[in-house]
Amino acid sequence: MKVLVTGGLGFIGSHTVVELQNKGFEVVIIDNLSNSSIEVLDGIEAISGVRPLFEELDLKEKSRVEEFFKAHKDIVGVIHFAASKAVGESVNEPLMYYENNLNTLIYVLKSVLHLDSANFIFSSSCTVYGQADELPILESAPVKPAESPYGNTKQIGEEIIVDTCKVRSNLNAISLRYFNPIGAHASAKIGELPLGVPQNLVPFITQTAAGLREQLAVFGDDYPTPDGTCIRDYIHVVDLAKAHVVALQRLLEKKNPENYEVFNIGTGKGSSVLEVIQSFEKVTGLKLNYKIAERRAGDVIQAFADTSKSNEVLGWKAELSLDDAMESAWKWEKHIRNI
Numbered sequence: 530m531k532v533l534v535t536g537g538l539g540f541i542g543s544h545t546v547v548e549l550q551n552k553g554f555e556v557v558i559i560d561n562l563s564n565s566s567i568e569v570l571d572g573i574e575a576i577s578g579v580r581p582l583f584e585e586l587d588l589k590e591k592s593r594v595e596e597f598f599k600a601h602k603d604i605v606g607v608i609h610f611a612a613s614k615a616v617g618e619s620v621n622e623p624l625m626y627y628e629n630n631l632n633t634l635i636y637v638l639k640s641v642l643h644l645d646s647a648n649f650i651f652s653s654s655c656t657v658y659g660q661a662d663e664l665p666i667l668e669s670a671p672v673k674p675a676e677s678p679y680g681n682t683k684q685i686g687e688e689i690i691v692d693t694c695k696v697r698s699n700l701n702a703i704s705l706r707y708f709n710p711i712g713a714h715a716s717a718k719i720g721e722l723p724l725g726v727p728q729n730l731v732p733f734i735t736q737t738a739a740g741l742r743e744q745l746a747v748f749g750d751d752y753p754t755p756d757g758t759c760i761r762d763y764i765h766v767v768d769l770a771k772a773h774v775v776a777l778q779r780l781l782e783k784k785n786p787e788n789y790e791v792f793n794i795g796t797g798k799g800s801s802v803l804e805v806i807q808s809f810e811k812v813t814g815l816k817l818n819y820k821i822a823e824r825r826a827g828d829v830i831q832a833f834a835d836t837s838k839s840n841e842v843l844g845w846k847a848e849l850s851l852d853d854a855m856e857s858a859w860k861w862e863k864h865i866r867n868i
């Protein structure tokens with residue numbers, strides 16, 4: 530069974546390709562290489578023994594998207610990762626973000642509607658909840674006004690799919706709202722490749738330990754949390770990748786009672802910034818150079834998932850720990866820096 534993974538050379542995409550291959554799916558990847566490297570294909574092949582089909586294509590090129598789908602009518606499902614994802618950049622370049630993330634979604638969805646098997650998995654984010662009123666966060670929690678154009682593209686993206694599902698009963702779609710994806714494949718053959726200075730905590734930690742950055746700044750220690758630092762639900766990217774496979778299988782086996790569903794994908798456990806640092810130091814035996822700094826604008830204080838729905842309905846559960854994730858992230862950093 531052939532599955533299309535857009536953005537399949539990216540961080541979450543590449544790990545999902547491997548998990549799909551592990552379950553016997555044939556994978557075709559579309560990626561425009563704007564924030565990924567062609568060598569990721571070698572990493573995927575080294576793990577699974579199978580080189581996925583690859584098409585270098587920018588999904589904003591509508592006619593090429595249509596041609597692609599005409600040539601691949603046998604696709605049974607699409608997992609759509611391709612999108613720009615830097616929160617800060619989206620504030621400075623809103624039009625680029627709306628153009629990239631929404632046009633591409635619309636073009637892909639239009640083509641999916643013509644497939645015999647119109648199954649679609651959308652890469653959404655816990656950012657849609659903003660600072661939730663209740664923790665842990667349920668899927669039924671209200672969607673809050675987006676803090677950034679990036680966050681808004683995820684909200685609007687979900688709405689586009691909801692509206693389409695209402696009038697196109699052949700379309701079956703699932704949005705997965707990820708909490709904070711971290712870590713890398715245990716083989717250290719694929720992982721995260723941030724461009725420039727990392728904005729996210731874990732790549733900043735591993736780059737600091739590797740000597741690329743002088744010091745990690747912990748953004749605020751005066752929040753109303755047990756140790757004063759912000760709390761997030763850090764999910765191992767391999768667990769997250771597996772959630773995509775399970776969600777796709779649900780659609781293929783027609784187990785979905787509605788043609789649109791949404792699931793939180795997290796561990797259900799919140800960890801503070803200091804706990805993440807402690808985990809890193811424990812599993813690596815290294816001492817991390819960090820200091821407490823000012824709060825970062827736009828940070829929510831706490832976000833962690835209620836995972837009952839994904840556990841019970843999808844039959845999926847995060848299996849790997851924060852320590853596993855930090856260990857794999859460090860192994861990957863050492864691999865790419867030849868340490």
Ligand code: UFG
Nearest residue numbers: 616656709728729730731733746747748759761802825828
């Ligand atoms: N942090 C630091 N120092 C850093 C980087 C991060 O202390 O150098 C802290 C942040 O303040 C936050 C925590 O580490 O408390 C996690 O920050 P990340 O940037 O790794 O993750 P976010 O929770 O901010 O970002 C996530 C997703 C985005 C999404 C955003 C919405 O990665 O895609 O949530 O809030 F848009």
